[in-house]
Structures are given as structure tokens and as C-alpha cells.
Amino acid sequence: MQGYIIRRLLLIIPTLLLVTMIVFCGVRLVPGDIIDQMVAEHAFASTLEKHQTVEAIRAKLGLDVPIPQQYGRFLRGIITRGDLGESLWKGTPVTEEILFRLPATIELGIIAMIVAVLIALPIGILSAVRQDTAGDYAGRTTAMILISIPYFWVGLVVVIAGSLWFGWSPSTDYVSFFENPLENLGMFLVPALVLGVVMSGITMRMTRTMMLEVLRQDYIRTAWAKGLRESVIIVRHAVKNALIPVVTIIGLQIPVVVGGAVVIEQIFNIPGIGRLMLESIHQRDYTIISGINLLVASFVLVINLAVDLSYSYLDPRVRYR
Amino acid sequence: MGEVTADRVLEAEESKRHSLLAELFIRLVKEKPLGTVGAAIVLVCLFVAIFAEFLAPYGFNDITPGAFLKPPSARYVLGTDSLGRDMLSRIIFGARVSMVVGLCGTALATIAATIIGLISGFAGGKTDIVVQRIVDAILCFPGLLLMLSVIALIGQGMTQVILVLGVLYGIHNSRIVRGAVIAIREEVYVVAGRAIGCSTPRLLARHILPNVMAPIIVLASIGIPYMIVTEATLSFLGFGIPPPAPSWGEMLSGGGRRYTIIAPWLVIWPGLALSIVVFGANVLGDALRDVLDPRLRGGIGRYGTLKARKAAAKVSH
Numbered sequence: 001m002q003g004y005i006i007r008r009l010l011l012i013i014p015t016l017l018l019v020t021m022i023v024f025c026g027v028r029l030v031p032g033d034i035i036d037q038m039v040a041e042h043a044f045a046s047t048l049e050k051h052q053t054v055e056a057i058r059a060k061l062g063l064d065v066p067i068p069q070q071y072g073r074f075l076r077g078i079i080t081r082g083d084l085g086e087s088l089w090k091g092t093p094v095t096e097e098i099l100f101r102l103p104a105t106i107e108l109g110i111i112a113m114i115v116a117v118l119i120a121l122p123i124g125i126l127s128a129v130r131q132d133t134a135g136d137y138a139g140r141t142t143a144m145i146l147i148s149i150p151y152f153w154v155g156l157v158v159v160i161a162g163s164l165w166f167g168w169s170p171s172t173d174y175v176s177f178f179e180n181p182l183e184n185l186g187m188f189l190v191p192a193l194v195l196g197v198v199m200s201g202i203t204m205r206m207t208r209t210m211m212l213e214v215l216r217q218d219y220i221r222t223a224w225a226k227g228l229r230e231s232v233i234i235v236r237h238a239v240k241n242a243l244i245p246v247v248t249i250i251g252l253q254i255p256v257v258v259g260g261a262v263v264i265e266q267i268f269n270i271p272g273i274g275r276l277m278l279e280s281i282h283q284r285d286y287t288i289i290s291g292i293n294l295l296v297a298s299f300v301l302v303i304n305l306a307v308d309l310s311y312s313y314l315d316p317r318v319r320y321r
Numbered sequence: 322m323g324e325v326t327a328d329r330v331l332e333a334e335e336s337k338r339h340s341l342l343a344e345l346f347i348r349l350v351k352e353k354p355l356g357t358v359g360a361a362i363v364l365v366c367l368f369v370a371i372f373a374e375f376l377a378p379y380g381f382n383d384i385t386p387g388a389f390l391k392p393p394s395a396r397y398v399l400g401t402d403s404l405g406r407d408m409l410s411r412i413i414f415g416a417r418v419s420m421v422v423g424l425c426g427t428a429l430a431t432i433a434a435t436i437i438g439l440i441s442g443f444a445g446g447k448t449d450i451v452v453q454r455i456v457d458a459i460l461c462f463p464g465l466l467l468m469l470s471v472i473a474l475i476g477q478g479m480t481q482v483i484l485v486l487g488v489l490y491g492i493h494n495s496r497i498v499r500g501a502v503i504a505i506r507e508e509v510y511v512v513a514g515r516a517i518g519c520s521t522p523r524l525l526a527r528h529i530l531p532n533v534m535a536p537i538i539v540l541a542s543i544g545i546p547y548m549i550v551t552e553a554t555l556s557f558l559g560f561g562i563p564p565p566a567p568s569w570g571e572m573l574s575g576g577g578r579r580y581t582i583i584a585p586w587l588v589i590w591p592g593l594a595l596s597i598v599v600f601g602a603n604v605l606g607d608a609l610r611d612v613l614d615p616r617l618r619g620g621i622g623r624y625g626t627l628k629a630r631k632a633a634a635k636v637s638h
Contacts, residue, residue, distance in 0.1 A: 018454055148603050149595075297462045
């Protein structure tokens, strides 16, 4: 088991390096005239560091030394100091900006995933067990509808309906979970529900497919032949085996959640990474953009590793390959 | 007695068979009613997109001064937006935008996925490992974030959106094509082809490609709704197709958000249009996948076997 873990960890390193290289190249691709434009804009803005010349911005982006050296500096900065550079707009360290906004997005993501799993798993399992009945078709059509509806539209409609019928609007103050749990949850409940319900569509279909496959297996047929009750068969034998790929799917939904968070945060005024990303793109703050990309990609990589390892833990056959 | 040969039987069978496409269509209608509904929705959307000029009562950018934020009436069937433009016409022209992005983006994605998958899967060895590592690394970035970042670099516009969407979706799905290619790579007919001296391009084009068509068709059919929704999301965030182009997603942002309370119809119609079209395309893609799947073993190529049989029939005459 340990050998497997070590092997998987080693496999991650080249991919991680490639991720850093992609982010690194991204900043290199900033066309020259954008830098000139940034200089021109900064010259007129009064609240920022004044009169940044092209050379100063180049130096900040680290573009003034030969490329391999730039990459070395970049990597060293990240590994040793966790330094992702400084924001071009405000001058504050990128890491600080991101860490400040991270908790909101994490909370949104976690609640959304919990909602999605709570909805998708029972319906998916029921749909598979009662295949081709009216319930199954209802479940499948619901999943289809959930996948097709653009989630930002649902968010918008919820905001409209909320304010028209209940006089409710998304709150603007962010209260941390540790300060005031109830108010904090109240703020996240509706957006997380919206995101979770829409995400549950995909998980629903995957659960149904996996359950169907498992239900055809021999050991299930043996259990039937032995005379076990349906509930016992489903819970004790089928679900556990069907859940293994579903865990993978849930892990792979993380990038979808991050993407969805960008939009939902915009609609519901949540000060998270998604909003930070949008603001940075508007302000052409390339250091923050690359910082966010790097962080999120590494996070996804780690989650994939965790899912793989949990897969090997749940399914002993994988370990001994 | 010898006249009732295999050839005669074959001929009789062939005369009963329809063309491949017709048979696919017949199966779709008979077995998958929901899929047929989806196909109908997509066809209607395509029709509206092509004949938008004749169907829309006004132009998509026709501003009637003083007629902004009017609720649905006989004159403006779906109401007007904050600039005084008729919503119905904008939605109709929006179908064109969605269809163009959907079809072009999917075409680009399919080509990209096929090329990458074919090369990576067929070459194997070092090429495969390197390409797969790069694909892995790209897959680590959440789609939306990566697209936003790239658009921040190359700017907005229909071409840019189609490019970004197509290439990214293609890279994401190259794995599926690669998997299919790897499954077929060691088949007898491929090895035989190589043994008699088939050049690699000829092998790829004439033997491997027809037999991996099924997953390619599936990813194309799922690509269209994905493109439409993602373009709408990008436009909603303000990084897709810029105004005054009537993108449904863009209609939901801008004027839509500011005036939603007093004019909810600004938000309802574009969203409804999006949902219906994407639902139809999704359902169609699903049905296509179900209809094609059992045929996966022969590829979409009854094509291969039909030709062989015809050739055999000719030879034996």
C-alpha cells in the first residue's frame, strides 16, 4: 500500500511542474501593448503607485531577465516563501489577497457539494433500482433538466423571485463562520442550494449508471437467490460497490464547483475567489490571475491524488496492480 | 440448387437495407421518443437561426426611442429591454449566435480531439506519455477559470470564444478518442495492414478513424449543448461575445440584472430559450449515444463491412 502511495505521489510531480510552466508561460504571453496600456492607466489613477514605467511593470512581472532564470526564480519563490508575486493593481502580496478570499469560496463549495450529494445519491439509487418505471423516467428527466438549465439563470431567477415575493436580497456583509455561524450560514444557504441542485444532475446520472452496473453483478444475484431482503441487498452490497466510482466523480466535480462559484459569487455578492478572479481580469491584474490559476490547479491535482488513493483504499484490487 | 448462393442472399438483404443515416434516424424515432423531441427542438432552433431575418419582427438592434422596459404586449410580443429593443427579435437572433458558436466550436473541438487522440493513441511510447502529461496538466485547471484567463489575454469576440471553447473542449475529450484508438490499435486488421506496408496516414484515415467514429459522434453531440451553455456563461460574465451582439447569456447580464425587479421578462425569456435548446440538444445527444453504442463494436462502419461485402460480391461474379 505504501509503495502505491509513493508511486502516485511521484507521478504528480511532473504534472505539477507542467502546471507551473503553463501558468508561467501565461504571464509571458501578455502582449506588449497591454503593458503600455497598464502604464497609461496607472498614470491617470491617483490612488495607486504613481508613474509606473514599462520597465517597472516588466520588473514586477519578472520579465527583465532571461527566461530560464525567470522560471527558476518563480519556482523558488513559490516553494520557499509561498510568494506568488504582488498584485499589479494594489501592490499587496498575491498570496495574501487570495488567502483572504479563500474561506468564502471553500465554504460555498463544501455546502454546495453536500447539497448535491444529498439530492443526487438517493434519487440516483432509487432510479437504478426501479429501472424503467415511471419513477425512473421522472428521475432521469429531472437530471436532464438540471443539467440543461444554466445555473446562473437559476441564480438570477432566485434573486428576482426572492426580492419580489419575500423581500429578500443577497446580503452584502460577509460574516465569518467563526464569528456568527447562523448569519454566515444564512448568507451561504441560498447560493449553495442553487449551485448544489444544479450540480446534482450530473451526480444523479452517474450514480444511476454505476448502480445499474453493480446490480447486474453475480454477487447481487447470489444475494437475491439466498433470499435476502431488497433493502439489505441494496444497502449492504450494492451501494458500497457502486459508491466507489461515485466518489471519483464527486472528486472530479471540484473543478466544476470552482467554475460555478465564479458565477454564483457574482450573482449573490459573495466575496470569494471567483469574484477576485473577475475583478482581476477587469483590472488586468495578471499576477493575481496567474496566482489563482496556480493555486486552484494545484488544489485540483491534490484532490485527484486523494481520490485515487481513496479508490485504492476502497477497492483492494487496485492496490496490488 | 447452386443458384441460391451466398451472393444472392446478400443481394436480397442489401436491397432491403436503407442507407446508414436513414436507418439511424428510423431507430431514433422508434426507440427514443424523447430523443426525437430533442432533435425537433434543435432543428427548430437551427431553422430560426438561419431564417432569423424573416422571422423577427424587428432588427436585433432596432432602438425605438422611448419604448424601453415595456412589458409584453401585442406590439412587442416579449417586451422590450432597457434600450428599447424588441425582446422577441433579440431572442430570435440570439438563436443564430448560439447555433454558430455551438456548431463551429463543436466542429473545432471534434477536429482537435480527433487529431490529438489519434496521434497520441496510435504513436504510443514517448509521444503518448508526453502528450498525456500535458493534457493532464491542462485538465487540472477548471474550465471556466482557464477560459477566462485566456480570454483576458486574447480579448473578446466571437472568433476568440469559438477558438477557446473549441480547443479546450477538444483537449478535454482527446482522452476518449485516445482510449478508443488504443483499443483498436492491436486488432488483427490494423496489424495486417501494417504488415503489408500500409503507410501510417493511410492506416489512420482508412482503418482506425472509421472505427472510432462512435465516441467521436457522441462527443460532438454532447459538445453542442456544452458550447451553448459555456458561451452563455462567458457572455453573462462579460467576457464572451460583446454587445450589441444578441447573445442570450449577455442579455441575462447587463440590462437584465439592473432592471430585473421592475422588468422580470428581461431575464425570463433568454434563460428559457437557453434551457429549452440546451435540454433538447442534451436529450438528443443522449439518445444518439444509446442508439450508437451497441454498434460500437463495428464502429459506425457497417461502413467497413458493407464495402467488403460488395467487393466480395463483385469478385465472385
